Amino acid sequence: MTGPSGPPAAAPEGTPSAILHRVAAFDTPLLRFTLDGRPMQARQGESVLAAILCHAGHLRRHECSGEPRAGFCLMGACQDCWVWFGPGERGRACTTPVADGMQVSTSPDPPA
Amino acid sequence: MTRVVVVGAGPAGIAAADVLSRAAVEVTLIDEAERPGGQYHRAPASGLQLDMRRLLDAAHASYAAFHAQAASVCARVDYRPATLVWGVHGRAVHLAARGFAQSVGYDALVLATGATDRVMPLPGWTLPGVFTLGGAQAVLKDQGCLIGRRVVFCGSSPLLYLAAVQYLRAGGKVAAVIDTTRFAEKLRALPDMLAAPGVLGQGLRHMAALKRRGVPILHGATIDAFEGKARVSAVRCTSPDSAPLRVACDAVAYGHGLRPETQLAELAGCTLRFDPVQRVHVPETDPDGRAGHAIYVAGDGGSIGGGQAAAVSGRLAAAAALHDLGLAADVDVAASRASLARLRRFQKGVAAAFRWPGERAAALDDAVILCRCENVTVGEVRAAIALQDGVADVNRAKAATRCGMGRCQGRFCGAGLAEVAAACVGGHDHGRDRLRVQTPIKPLPMALAGDLSP
Amino acid sequence: MSGTDAGVAIVGGGLVGCMIAYALRQRRRSVIVLERGHVGGESSGVSFGSLRLQGQHEAELPLALRAQALWETIEAETGESVEFRRHGHVHLALDAEQQARLERNARNARAHGLDVTLLDRDEALGRWPFLGGQVVGASFSTRDAVVNPRLVAPAVARAARRLGATIQEGVEIIAAEHDGVRFRLHGRTADGAVRSVTAETLVNAAGAWAGTLAAWFGETIPLFPAGPAELVTEPIPAFVAPVMHVVDGSILFRQTERGNVVIGGHPRMRVDAATRTARVPPDKILTNLARLVALVPRLRAHQVIRSWTGIEGYVEDMMPVLGPSISTPGLFHACAFSGHGLQLGPAAAAAIAELIVEGTTTMPIAPFDIRRFYVSGQPRTLSLAEEFQPDVLAQAAPPSRARPSS
Numbered sequence: 001m002t003g004p005s006g007p008p009a010a011a012p013e014g015t016p017s018a019i020l021h022r023v024a025a026f027d028t029p030l031l032r033f034t035l036d037g038r039p040m041q042a043r044q045g046e047s048v049l050a051a052i053l054c055h056a057g058h059l060r061r062h063e064c065s066g067e068p069r070a071g072f073c074l075m076g077a078c079q080d081c082w083v084w085f086g087p088g089e090r091g092r093a094c095t096t097p098v099a100d101g102m103q104v105s106t107s108p109d110p111p112a
Numbered sequence: 113m114t115r116v117v118v119v120g121a122g123p124a125g126i127a128a129a130d131v132l133s134r135a136a137v138e139v140t141l142i143d144e145a146e147r148p149g150g151q152y153h154r155a156p157a158s159g160l161q162l163d164m165r166r167l168l169d170a171a172h173a174s175y176a177a178f179h180a181q182a183a184s185v186c187a188r189v190d191y192r193p194a195t196l197v198w199g200v201h202g203r204a205v206h207l208a209a210r211g212f213a214q215s216v217g218y219d220a221l222v223l224a225t226g227a228t229d230r231v232m233p234l235p236g237w238t239l240p241g242v243f244t245l246g247g248a249q250a251v252l253k254d255q256g257c258l259i260g261r262r263v264v265f266c267g268s269s270p271l272l273y274l275a276a277v278q279y280l281r282a283g284g285k286v287a288a289v290i291d292t293t294r295f296a297e298k299l300r301a302l303p304d305m306l307a308a309p310g311v312l313g314q315g316l317r318h319m320a321a322l323k324r325r326g327v328p329i330l331h332g333a334t335i336d337a338f339e340g341k342a343r344v345s346a347v348r349c350t351s352p353d354s355a356p357l358r359v360a361c362d363a364v365a366y367g368h369g370l371r372p373e374t375q376l377a378e379l380a381g382c383t384l385r386f387d388p389v390q391r392v393h394v395p396e397t398d399p400d401g402r403a404g405h406a407i408y409v410a411g412d413g414g415s416i417g418g419g420q421a422a423a424v425s426g427r428l429a430a431a432a433a434l435h436d437l438g439l440a441a442d443v444d445v446a447a448s449r450a451s452l453a454r455l456r457r458f459q460k461g462v463a464a465a466f467r468w469p470g471e472r473a474a475a476l477d478d479a480v481i482l483c484r485c486e487n488v489t490v491g492e493v494r495a496a497i498a499l500q501d502g503v504a505d506v507n508r509a510k511a512a513t514r515c516g517m518g519r520c521q522g523r524f525c526g527a528g529l530a531e532v533a534a535a536c537v538g539g540h541d542h543g544r545d546r547l548r549v550q551t552p553i554k555p556l557p558m559a560l561a562g563d564l565s566p
Numbered sequence: 567m568s569g570t571d572a573g574v575a576i577v578g579g580g581l582v583g584c585m586i587a588y589a590l591r592q593r594r595r596s597v598i599v600l601e602r603g604h605v606g607g608e609s610s611g612v613s614f615g616s617l618r619l620q621g622q623h624e625a626e627l628p629l630a631l632r633a634q635a636l637w638e639t640i641e642a643e644t645g646e647s648v649e650f651r652r653h654g655h656v657h658l659a660l661d662a663e664q665q666a667r668l669e670r671n672a673r674n675a676r677a678h679g680l681d682v683t684l685l686d687r688d689e690a691l692g693r694w695p696f697l698g699g700q701v702v703g704a705s706f707s708t709r710d711a712v713v714n715p716r717l718v719a720p721a722v723a724r725a726a727r728r729l730g731a732t733i734q735e736g737v738e739i740i741a742a743e744h745d746g747v748r749f750r751l752h753g754r755t756a757d758g759a760v761r762s763v764t765a766e767t768l769v770n771a772a773g774a775w776a777g778t779l780a781a782w783f784g785e786t787i788p789l790f791p792a793g794p795a796e797l798v799t800e801p802i803p804a805f806v807a808p809v810m811h812v813v814d815g816s817i818l819f820r821q822t823e824r825g826n827v828v829i830g831g832h833p834r835m836r837v838d839a840a841t842r843t844a845r846v847p848p849d850k851i852l853t854n855l856a857r858l859v860a861l862v863p864r865l866r867a868h869q870v871i872r873s874w875t876g877i878e879g880y881v882e883d884m885m886p887v888l889g890p891s892i893s894t895p896g897l898f899h900a901c902a903f904s905g906h907g908l909q910l911g912p913a914a915a916a917a918i919a920e921l922i923v924e925g926t927t928t929m930p931i932a933p934f935d936i937r938r939f940y941v942s943g944q945p946r947t948l949s950l951a952e953e954f955q956p957d958v959l960a961q962a963a964p965p966s967r968a969r970p971s972s
């Protein structure tokens with residue numbers, strides 16, 4: 001299986017390329033994580049999916065087609081939001097809250 | 113002591129656990145989500161400053177009542193949030209929680225696993241920005257996010273109108289509501305829907321509110337495609353009373369009603385039957401939810417019925433389980449049965465008013481992706497069925513093409529696959545075939561098994 | 567078709583039945599295959615997909631090698647891709663006893679002209695760096711291959727049909743007898759319609775259910791059903807080409823071209839051949855995952871998405887039954903493949919077709935004669951505890967030593 005894997009284009013929150021549009025804020029502590037190596041911030045309680053898609057136009061690229069994907073069901077059923085959370089961990093972005101220091105990688109290959 | 117396990121902490125599971133917790137049984141309540149609520153009563157992540165009163169408006173009272181009940185139930189039982197039930201075998205459920213595996217034996221098992229959106233594959237449905245209708249609501253309630261700034265709500269479901277109204281309340285813009293069922297079909301279903309005049313009235317108020325806000329509503333439209341390059345930018349559709357339309361948007365919420373999560377019931381040995389009204393497979397049960405093999409099914413996982421029906425069926429299922437264990441239940445069974453029958457009649461009306469457009473499968477272009485996990489096209493499935501002598505067996509088509517073999521295990525392509533297959537042989541027995549389930553019902557991390565390495 | 571007459575009737579449309587039909591049509595015999603479900607719907611369609619040569623029993627290697635030569639041309643023969651890939655097979659040893667087994671197997675293989683390379687621990691870890699620390703040695707056989715089992719039987723069935731074979735799906739044979747002149751088969755479709763077939767020659771290719779057919783002709787094949795547990799992961803970036811297989815069968819895996827890792831692991835489980843239901847219990851899934859992760863630690867972050875098993879027929883000596891019946895002239899058995907019928911299929915089919923048409927075969931099938939079950943002291947009894955869970959063996963009937971009268 002080989003597929004193109006580019007990091008999702010990150011843009012400041014609220015810019016047009018971001019998929020999600022936040023209408024309610026968290027009053028929880030700020031967490032730091034990296035997305036494909038770039039430093040990012042999120043609030044405790046925020047899902048990995050929301051933390052990424054409030055800034056980016058997609059979440060991952062499909063293993064075969066290389067098409068961008070941004071999740072679909074947003075409730076843990078479609079499994080179209082899988083990313084790496086760090087070198088040894090992988091899972092659904094939509095049902096996993098961001099943890100401080102997470103190294104999120106959207107490539108199919110494990111992060112180094 | 114006798115143990116009853118309840119899977120699902122939505123309206124059905126909480127109602128069941130509530131009844132059970134008052135009897136002489138040990139109750140274990142398991143839910144994959146972090147917080148009780150299920151779909152209907154989904155609550156914000158902790159610390160999210162989302163004004164639920166404003167979002168839910170008239171429905172807030174029942175939301176608040178549910179969460180008060182849920183808090184008290186969860187405190188009284190062995191409640192396990194963030195825990196997936198991935199298998200059932202030999203009167204035990206198998207769990208995965210925070211990276212660990214465990215099993216819990218049961219004397220009775222109440223399955224209140226709810227439902228997920230049913231979708232018909234369409235050109236462009238894999239584009240970023242296209243989400244399920246349920247997903248659009250979930251990410252708003254759970255994360256305080258809208259799926260875009262100009263959203264099209266489309267498909268066939270009463271939740272189209274509800275979700276669109278909630279998006280307006282949350283400050284979003286609704287580009288249009290594109291309903292694939294005709295207004296005349298809704299009128300025809302009115303007698304059944306009058307069985308629950310309150311719920312019907314709510315739906316009508318939502319439609320009126322959208323009209324007042326100037327949201328275009330199309331009835332009886334055909335969705336032709338979701339268009340866009342790296343992200344959805346328009347919905348192309350055909351409406352009976354206008355020329356082909358292109359509605360500009362930056363997100364789409366899309367669904368044709370719900371399909372029950374029946375995997376655990378199937379693994380436990382329950383028989384599934386095709387419900388010709390809802391056009392989905394459901395576990396075969398008696399009116400109280402008995403499915404055999406010490407299994408009791410409640411809520412949307414047994415029959416799509418909405419939040420109220422879920423709660424009533426949860427109580428009935430719990431009462432049935434207790435009865436079969438030789439214990440008394442604090443439930444007015446006759447009244448509950450009558451109320452459930454009324455709500456089911458309403459749902460029958462809803463199913464007719466917001467029909468699943470199965471016949472559309474025949475018109476899908478060969479290039480449309482049918483299985484989004486495995487990237488299998490409609491054309492590949494048609495070719496496989498032609499090669500299997502035109503036998504529309506979906507499990508064979510799956511074996512030949514990988515359609516339905518991916519991470520979601522057919523949850524999102526299954527309904528479309530059944531229709532595409534049926535259409536290949538002239539629509540005979542239309543959409544009745546279904547993909548078989550196996551353990552685990554959702555992906556499991558291999559590390560779950562623990563480490564054997566020295 | 568009530569009242570079809572054919573030269574040869576084959577009961578069972580698995581890979582073996584379909585391949586026999588194909589081989590018979592090449593020899594211009596009229597042939598009908600009768601399949602209860604659909605072609606390849608049982609064992610043949612759900613196997614692990616390994617065409618393994620190394621480690622095959624000495625008595626089976628000559629036939630296995632003939633089969634491999636036929637596999638190597640299967641795609642040209644059927645005109646379809648069945649995802650045949652020759653990436654080799656690796657047997658792994660995790661202790662000294664297993665290492666001795668590798669060496670023994672390698673000697674056997676070489677005696678039959680199969681090229682097997684032994685690797686020590688460092689060589690093995692150098693070549694397959696994803697392997698964990700348990701490995702003490704390996705043997706690599708390059709001629710071994712894999713195929714997509716889901717595609718194979720349907721492709722062979724189509725090829726047989728193109729040559730003029732009749733393949734009837736959805737017909738279960740519920741009784742059969744020989745009336746002194748011809749075989750009479752009584753069949754039934756799922757909706758209750760009756761189908762009868764008469765034929766000069768009858769082939770028993772009924773997989774795990776072959777014992778029933780044999781019994782109609784007074785013969786005993788001490789067949790018992792069991793199911794190997796299989797798991798599959800999400801697609802993973804390519805990391806391994808050959809099949810990797812701990813020599814005791816406790817864990818084996820391969821990666822498909824799409825990237826999914828298919829995982830097997832003995833002992834095999836009890837299945838219900840009568841109701842044709844078989845599932846992998848959750849505990850078994852966890853056991854096999856733990857073994858896999860111990861062997862390939864880098865997989866621990868990945869996810870398994872499905873399990874399955876199938877219903878395969880085994881006999882105690884783990885060798886097929888191939889050849890003429892001893893009770894009824896004109897009846898031939900091709901069954902009891904005991905977990906490696908996918909690999910042996912083409913050669914087994916060629917043998918049966920030759921026996922039917924020419925009365926003799928060039929295929930080395932002498933060890934697989936049904937008579938071995940009637941000779942006292944035979945057959946060899948293996949240590950089956952490694953191969954099967956105790957509840958499987960408990961249901962395996964001891965072979966009858968009474969020879970049927972012909």
Ligand SMILES: Cc1cc2nc3c(=O)[nH]c(=O)nc-3n(C[C@H](O)[C@H](O)[C@H](O)COP(=O)(O)OP(=O)(O)OC[C@H]3O[C@@H](n4cnc5c(N)ncnc54)[C@H](O)[C@@H]3O)c2cc1C
Nearest residue numbers: 120122123124144150151152197226246411412418419422
């Ligand atoms: C997004 C959405 C919004 C809806 N809004 C409304 C509405 O406004 N009004 C209305 O009447 N109906 C609504 N519905 C219909 C709704 O599904 C039902 O009304 C109601 O939620 C069904 O209740 P339930 O208890 O049967 O299932 P759910 O509420 O769906 O709850 C099922 C629970 O089971 C858990 N679960 C499932 N499988 C497993 C497993 N294997 N292991 C562990 N846990 C598991 C889930 O995490 C979930 O919490 C909505 C549906 C959706 C999808």
Ligand SMILES: Cc1cc2nc3c(=O)[nH]c(=O)nc-3n(C[C@H](O)[C@H](O)[C@H](O)COP(=O)(O)OP(=O)(O)OC[C@H]3O[C@@H](n4cnc5c(N)ncnc54)[C@H](O)[C@@H]3O)c2cc1C
Nearest residue numbers: 578580581582602610613614616739773876906907908909
């Ligand atoms: C999970 C699993 C993994 C395996 N892995 C491998 C592997 O990696 N390599 C390998 O070489 N082998 C493997 N095998 C074994 C291999 O699949 C079988 O040996 C081989 O497929 C046998 O083919 P068959 O045609 O004899 O049997 P089957 O495919 O079982 O076909 C027999 C057919 O007969 C039909 N039938 C039976 N009775 C009747 C009746 N009365 N009337 C009509 N039809 C009837 C059945 O419906 C069935 O379709 C595996 C088996 C399983 C189950």
Ligand code: FES
Nearest residue numbers: 071074078079094
């Ligand atoms: S978006 Fe469907 S599982 Fe995460």
